[in-house]
Amino acid sequence: MCGIAGYIGPTRLSEPRLAACQALMRSRGPDAFGRVQRVTPDGRQVHLLHSRLAILDLDPRANQPFAAEGGLLSYNGEIYNYLELRETLKQDGEAPRGSGDTAVLAELLARQGAAALERCEGMFAFAWLAADGTLLLGRDRFGEKPLYLLRDDDDGLFFGSEPKFLFALAGRRPPVNLQQLRRYLVNGYKSLYKSGETFFEGLSELPAGHVATVGRGGRLDSRPFWRPAFGPENPDMTYDEAVAGARERLIRSVELRLRADVPVAFCLSGGIDSNALIGAAKRELGYEVHGFTIVNSDSRYEERDMVEAAVREHDLRHTPIPLETDAFLPNLRELVRQHDAPVYTITYYAQWRLMVAVAEAGYKVSVSGTGADELFSGYFDHHNAYLAAMAAQDPQRHAEALEDWQAEVAPIVRNPFLQDPDYFIRRPYARDHIYLDAERFAGFLAQPFFEPFAETSFTETLLRNRMANELFAESVPVILHEDDLNAMSVSVENRSPFLDSALFDWCQSIPTRHLVRNGRAKAVLRDAARGLAPDALLDNPRKVGFNAPILDYLDVAETGVREELLADSPVFEIVRREEIAKLIEAAELPNSQSKFLFNFVNAKIFLEEFAA
Template structure:
């Protein structure tokens, strides 16, 4: 895990801009910093910067930018199957001078061109220059785990792992995109990646699985090297689905345990993180150290489940308590790190978790991102499943009985209280932008944007899962995880975001995904005998979460004064709407709590960037 930044164009980037950029990149890579500059044609120049967090082959010989076979490479990420790819290259007669995955990537590109990407399992954002013709290629991994931001001026293209690096190189600040702020406040975090827009005008992200090729004459081409597909094998038995999922997940974890530094594990009371921890501990005999955010709100409390799993698995464990002290100044610091409002309070809690991981000397944190979207982990998936099996009367009736017995008592979203909501109306999505009209009414200028989704040639449940994976939930999680971890110079790894596992899950018939009222049914059965039974048998949706008043002391007059003080946010949000939320007694409903936290992030973001 590292930081990259660069420029390809007619300018010559000055020394001061390079120094400023490298200083800002230090958190992403405290172990080494490198610069490559060259005139790649009579008119075109390249500046390529890298800051290294050493994870594999800690020797300086693996520092970047890395030059080999006529290529110059700067990469942020890891190639997990680098040993297998290296063996294939050595069989073709390629020699190596390091033990790094960086050199494997560079030599694979040199040997196979961009076809090499199909052979790689990993997470990456890289820039590679072909010195022979001055062509620059930018690439991002299949799931978008590693960020790559782009901006342009009339001289050329800038690219970087974070927006603040772009600002350093191009020497200007970007105007705030206020429409995107209103979108966030009204429609929430699931709306943020449905358009190319971001929180700054003139800045975009290279899409997941994206390629951008820039030639020495300034021409550009864009392409995708991988398209996700769901192609269920209706002849697959449930036993085959369970075995296939188990084998694919074990392989994904095996590859992601590779490192020359120790790994820590984010641990909740749920199936996802405990699957990874249990595989590492019981299958691969890894010395696991789990880290858990602990809070007292009964809606999110999971300590009993976590502590039982810790005892049964015999792992080391650190509990990270929720605290309210210094919440506002720490949140402001996190907004500066993210160059954006923090999307939900979960990621403030996750930042506290990363602080504890770093304090214990770890440079890698493993999390369960993506399991819900691969295996059906959300409450609306139950109702979507009923739509999928509606033409099978016996299975539908059994599934409906299971919903009434097991899901109805725990689901809170009013739209999802009707188990047949999608059978009656397949286009219903009101549960996703819940209370949007209410939130719009709290703005100075009302904002309305209907829910949209990418259509896929599959059933409604799988279409929603693909949208969550590539356009709604997972892009948000990856953005927040990356920046939280990088603040503490930690690499984040997500074993569920594995191409082999994704393709295996895509072949599982939809009818197998939910059983006996259990979501993630295939994953639960695949982990039976590996994960403690009490985890697998818990039907609650648990994870890192907390209500806003776990952190915000609204009874403190200074806190209230700070939140309601004059500032640019009140050009966007009505002050009296915020005061009403602070004055409301008791806990806020979940959607209201999210709105108040979003307000805090927008307030601080505008104060930091709208000058």
């Protein structure tokens, strides 16, 4: 829920800047607006702004900034276990005001400070101004809710949910970070969260799972309140125990994330993830689910039969949203303006249309399956990494897994590197499949660019380390960024039940040998969802995921489209125009080139909107 923004520093901000910021915050929270100004004991000026999307405790008493114990809270997100936390607070003293989570978080911070966050299950970004003038900033474990930071020349600090809020408060927009733009063009979305940079110079994000205290002179002391623990695996855990533990924790996570004083919608695909969540809600928890699906006409990505099977078996209320290709370029320009960044993948152009439909149906909350692939193993390269792990651990199991791979995976995998089952056995550090064709795309640029693939070492097993990097540095941060901006642009909050700390901890204890079975990745989740989702869907080896080639949206044979793509633009100071002309002459583009062309179009729009 909500949008937050603020400032701490030596200068009191002007009314026009505050008003401009507040006007921009409307889509994130149209239900109530609030702002306060304070002076700390050491003379620093503090401004806190808030726009509310009312989801829990709809009464105005929960409006923010929220006062408790002499402190003030400006908060975006949900503390899902607030009922349990309220009871512990009640036992320790007076119960928090109201019936929602805002008062609970404020009381926890007032009584315990940052230590209280270890007990909070939820997604959040907040600013807490304590009674003594200390400003505490915090962000949830997985980074579901954003918190941007920007320094001023006089050591003031601006913070908020979206870059545009900070720019309005600062009265300036920093220069575009051209290095990040080149990174996006050449290496793609998986490179964007490895450097800590954003698309604007000097703009950063508070890392996920961190809190920061703003001290004298604007000094920011940031530290983690949570460190993800990767292992040790439980070698004695049986497969059935892994399945039962995952099912129990997943259902509990869904139960927590259904807590709302407004109806909740579900994103529905033909895949395992969304159907496991819907099955848990419908069959275990008795929730009347309304599912929303983007319908794709491309045969490579079409999953209509699986969606229809899910709708029948779950007996769902269902709203299909046809893939719209009309007005693609003007719509994309609107979305780039909203994101203050290029759109990271074409999937999230389509997902934006889905969020629009959810909002038009009257919902304020949606639920999606973000994180399942990274917790349970869901990508094609996970098969290759699993084969490498079994080759090292259990030669007999490796032989069986290789036979399954040849029967189930080899016929459908398209990435040329991943068509080799020994890819990671022969070259355990090979990552050519991720930055596919990057060398060629670098040649499209006016200036040389090369940045090798890099990853963090979380754990020794290659498969588990890849999954951890995808969860914390590659895939999930991108998904959460796009989910949040798309949903909040139409005043919808997106929830991700797979990003639950208890479920995460359980998954790290599951032995690697259980992750893939019979040539099926995500084996534990498939069986954990048995009885919740249709068997035909759970037994489907094909990973679809929503996608669409850019040429489905852009008819480059049309003169007007070609002229717009090649028209004078700041992007041609970075990208060689003749290379784009060659690219759009092709009748069909391989997947990597289709992605590059989409990134180019976004980079072009972004520079035209923000480089001036």
